[in-house]
Amino acid sequence: MYPTAPDHEKYAGDHDHHIPGHVPALSPHGAARVYAPPYVVSTVRSARHVGGEWSSGLCHCCDDPANCLITFFCPCITFGQIAEIVDQGSSSCAQKGTCYGILLSTTGLACLYSCFYRSKLRGQYDLEEAPCVDCLVHFCCATCALCQEYRELRSRGFDMGIGWEANMDRQRRGVTQAPIVAPGMTR
Numbered sequence: 794m795y796p797t798a799p800d801h802e803k804y805a806g807d808h809d810h811h812i813p814g815h816v817p818a819l820s821p822h823g824a825a826r827v828y829a830p831p832y833v834v835s836t837v838r839s840a841r842h843v844g845g846e847w848s849s850g851l852c853h854c855c856d857d858p859a860n861c862l863i864t865f866f867c868p869c870i871t872f873g874q875i876a877e878i879v880d881q882g883s884s885s886c887a888q889k890g891t892c893y894g895i896l897l898s899t900t901g902l903a904c905l906y907s908c909f910y911r912s913k914l915r916g917q918y919d920l921e922e923a924p925c926v927d928c929l930v931h932f933c934c935a936t937c938a939l940c941q942e943y944r945e946l947r948s949r950g951f952d953m954g955i956g957w958e959a960n961m962d963r964q965r966r967g968v969t970q971a972p973i974v975a976p977g978m979t980r
Contacts, residue, residue, distance in 0.1 A: 847945055874886050874956075876889035879917065911942060
């Protein structure tokens, strides 16, 4: 990681004082020089969210099998939960879920309604418009899009089953969810 002793000349400065964090080194002439280790760039990314990136992929629906099944058979429930959080409690899960259900059963174009909430979610959390534009994602694979949005909000600390007000109450009291830990090595 650090250069060998003969290479210290490349990194040594002409300093006569000691700098914290630096190791003094002797030059071949016997004079003390300060050795500054090279700058090391960390490539470790935060386990939390990087601006612009979704916490999971569009087709990772089975990362949460229960939500996947609920969304497949009754997407209005998942949509209602997402809409309540994205709207910050200005409308209830039941109201938005009912609207979605009516649009889905009468016109089949509930995807136009839900893509608006995907855009709003992306704007709130500075997420990229990926893999394509929001309306196309919801038109082609609405179930996957709803599952991804649900997982995104859950990974940001929201308990999707209790609604906006209860989540805000938890934050005010200082109650947080345990962090999601990636599974380590197993034997």
